[in-house]
Amino acid sequence: MGPVGSPPRRKACCDHSLTTSLLDPERSKAVVADFASVVDAEVKDKSGLSGTTIKAAYAMVKKASPSVVESALTKLLPDFAAALDPFWAEFAAGEPGDFGQFLSARGDKVGDALLAVTDQRAESTNQAVLRKAYQGIRGKAKDNVVAALPRVGAAVQKHAV
Numbered sequence: 001m002g003p004v005g006s007p008p009r010r011k012a013c014c015d016h017s018l019t020t021s022l023l024d025p026e027r028s029k030a031v032v033a034d035f036a037s038v039v040d041a042e043v044k045d046k047s048g049l050s051g052t053t054i055k056a057a058y059a060m061v062k063k064a065s066p067s068v069v070e071s072a073l074t075k076l077l078p079d080f081a082a083a084l085d086p087f088w089a090e091f092a093a094g095e096p097g098d099f100g101q102f103l104s105a106r107g108d109k110v111g112d113a114l115l116a117v118t119d120q121r122a123e124s125t126n127q128a129v130l131r132k133a134y135q136g137i138r139g140k141a142k143d144n145v146v147a148a149l150p151r152v153g154a155a156v157q158k159h160a161v
Helices: 018-023 028-045 048-064 068-092 099-105 107-124 128-159
Strands: none
Touching: 018 028, 018 068, 018 128, 028 048, 028 068, 028 128, 048 068, 068 099, 068 107, 099 107, 099 128, 107 128
16 A cells, blocks of 8 residues: 555556456457547547548448458457557556556557567468558558557556456
8 A cells, every 4th residue: 555545556466467358258349349449539530631541541441341440459459468468567566557658658669569469460461462551551650559559558457457
């Protein structure tokens, strides 16, 4: 317990890793839904010419396959959770706070960890069109991932045990 009136300190060690919490069968559908909401909100917030392009492409993809985001997130969730595990462990060992702010303060490192997941997936795909499309957006991807970290952190913190 911290000083009188302050929130209790988080335990440095937990019974479950972040990966275990986020992949719990009773929770994983809600986690994916919340991450899909993060993607929707991030796309909605884009502005300017590139934002218009992103919004149009996203709308086309969702129209062609309404569940494409949820499907992709379901496949990527185990690797994303594992990439975030060390950051969660560090966060959980500290004072209570906002995981989104914690991630944002480490934006480059967290962005690299999350993009390593998608880079590996893109490299391993047999679909040359997907690989080429990913390579086309990869240059700006880190900026977009770092910008999304407050929302990503909030979604993770909501579901972490």
